[in-house]
Amino acid sequence: MKRFGFLLATGVALLALGGPAFAADAPVLPPAAVKTATDIQGKALAGSGAFGFVESLTVRVGPRLAGSPAAKLSHQWAEARFKELGLTNIKVEPFTVDGWERGLEMASITKPVAHHLHVNALGHSVTTPPEGIEAPIVRFDTLEDLEAAPEGSLKGKIAFVDKKMSRLQDGGGYGEAVGVRGKGPEAAARKGAVALLIRSIGTDSHRFPHTGITRYAEGVTAIPAGALSNPDADQLNRVLALGQPVSIKLVLSSQAMGTLNDANVLAEIKGRELPDEIVVIGAHLDSWDLGTGALDDGAGVGIVLATAKILKSLPQAPRRTVRFVLFGAEEVGLVGAEAYAKQHAAELPKHQVGTEADFGAGPVITFNANVRPEAKPVITAIGKILAPLGIVPGRGPSSGGPDIGPMTAEGVASAGLGLDGTDYFDYHHTADDTLDKVDPKKLDQAVAAYASFVWLAAESPVAFGPVDKKDH
């Protein structure tokens, strides 16, 4: 769909009419709702229980790769948590996903000096032959440099793209660096390469490679692709600096598992006045297979469940329905999010706003939103209520989070509670993404922010959407 206008009719009459509601000091949010938002924050900061949810998920389920038996276990786990919390309309909404499994992974420099390298296959990488590939390596600074290599110049060689990711609080270095992970195998294969290695898209200096999804293009040979840890990429550079030809042996025995079942798991608190209008707070339930997915996105799951717990504890239900969505198969290409947008297409015009927690375990440091102009004063007012948590306005409009994308593409408004990502890419998609990296107090602050935002979005006298798609 392109646009929808019905939300304009709900609850915005006062603003649309002008007059007293536009007076400088007239509240854009009902004072009782604001009072409750402050109470929510206090409860969350006193101990939201979010950490316990993350612990339970990472201990009782562990890593939960899209389509895997563990992913199925995670659906059961989520359903049970929603039931315990007393939520309603609990649903496990199925979809299918391309399955994939990691196998034996080994890399070493064989010439001119021998070095073991820490490598992990990129998600969906094809396998090497069982005996591996041994070939000379050719290094590129960037994906663009690889793409500019002469045709056929990598025939029989392994391409190595050495792009370094920058550490930024908002994670902005990721977008600059991650292109090579998705497009690198195609680009290398077009030049004749037999495999691709990339420097990990990550900010740490530990010997953990960062995995993540890659893609293959129709009609181009699919070549095995792996990530080296940053220290191993550094070491490879030092060996290259010796000035002699460098060969690498690579074994990646990953395999495609065919079409597998996966699911989104949803539950609701029914709205007391506008039950058909929906505030979505989401996170993704799936994770990569190397760590236990504590930061990515167990923390988000914990924030969603702790938000549900607090909202359920309030004397009255929120004005609009709040829907808690734990998306499946985010890591392998937003498969669950696309399925949600499709399965709920008819409902999207009734979505007040979507927001996701998928950037680690807090604290929340910025707030922004992408709403229609009439709702901007409400966003400003919410920003003031979030400010005591140490939250400042974020730059530009928000995307709401990866799994919110398919909704916003249909005009749903979105809000971004920007988590502090300074260290996030130290652990992202590595074996080191484990529970010890989650600070319960910071997570409580994030719950305070998300839960009070969700409450206020549900209470808002103004509809947040639809938004013009060209704003994205």
Place this chain on the structure above:
Amino acid sequence: MKRFGFLLATGVALLALGGPAFAADAPVLPPAAVKTATDIQGKALAGSGAFGFVESLTVRVGPRLAGSPAAKLSHQWAEARFKELGLTNIKVEPFTVDGWERGLEMASITKPVAHHLHVNALGHSVTTPPEGIEAPIVRFDTLEDLEAAPEGSLKGKIAFVDKKMSRLQDGGGYGEAVGVRGKGPEAAARKGAVALLIRSIGTDSHRFPHTGITRYAEGVTAIPAGALSNPDADQLNRVLALGQPVSIKLVLSSQAMGTLNDANVLAEIKGRELPDEIVVIGAHLDSWDLGTGALDDGAGVGIVLATAKILKSLPQAPRRTVRFVLFGAEEVGLVGAEAYAKQHAAELPKHQVGTEADFGAGPVITFNANVRPEAKPVITAIGKILAPLGIVPGRGPSSGGPDIGPMTAEGVASAGLGLDGTDYFDYHHTADDTLDKVDPKKLDQAVAAYASFVWLAAESPVAFGPVDKKDH
């Protein structure tokens, strides 16, 4: 040997006679020597070249396990560096060592929930059967608790000792925790256990197990022994906290390699006045096999070689001979150090002092020594010369470093330049001990300290030893 007295006769006549040399403000070190020490510090701080040596060793040789082909390569590397530096009396002094190699290593929790665990075998661990061992796990807080378990109570079980190491600047937590690594397999086997797992002796929270040597007792079954990373030990505790029986599957396919050749590599700058008296500065050339041994003890090797480079650049040779000793096979039980003490037994009475750099890449933060009483004023004077580098007196007498131990056991004086070990045990004996953890500027400071100390020890008018062995 027990004691030796000949050093008393050399160069200490003035002090022994009393008189002007004891006057409160008479210098205990020649002013020219002090001036040179300050020059040495300035040169080192301006760029000692130590980092380049560490880089060369870790890139051209890499990990260098005692007795391995890489260890042999490291001897050639060291010999070549000593030659380049223009040192004399270069020797590769052989000894033999029990060889050992790591193989396939896998651990997982199999019941009541499945979890992959990061494990590495302890050094010299025996192998599991090829198919591994799957057995219930029994947890102990400490080695003492394991030793107190009833006889036979661990029959058919895997013992898990969960002792946590404390983070202390001087590395003091290591001594408190490391006992279980050496004695654990024997203690567990005595109670009937089929394998031992320990929490890593390390201060980090990354999924790198910390290896290190273990021992087996005569007449007690040798059982496989491995270390779990700290996050994996945490996860095992969480699974144990579920209150159900926990089983682990363990595969460690390491193997003994028989008696292998190894060596210490030595070189000298001959003393200009007392060439038979020897100041030893050492480090160990071998490393564990998982990382590249950059901190342990590539950094020490860099400090030793950079010290040689600076001392060689001076207008005159030091008064005593300075001997640069790169010990082999430290990690597997000070085998090279014992060989040195034995092979140089006749010379030990002529050793002015021994000091080793084997605690990371700096900076040096403390200085202490174990010398005969008559030499203490010199040590105090040297301490004042080191103070501008930010070095304060260390507590108690110094051991000089692990490889100096076998000398001090024979009465050789020792000096300790205490390196800042706050982060040392984050990386110690892990795959993560790589060059990126070495800060060239901090390493330069350490060279400034070691080189100026070595110079002053060589220039001292007073003999530092012998020391009474009971002082140790």
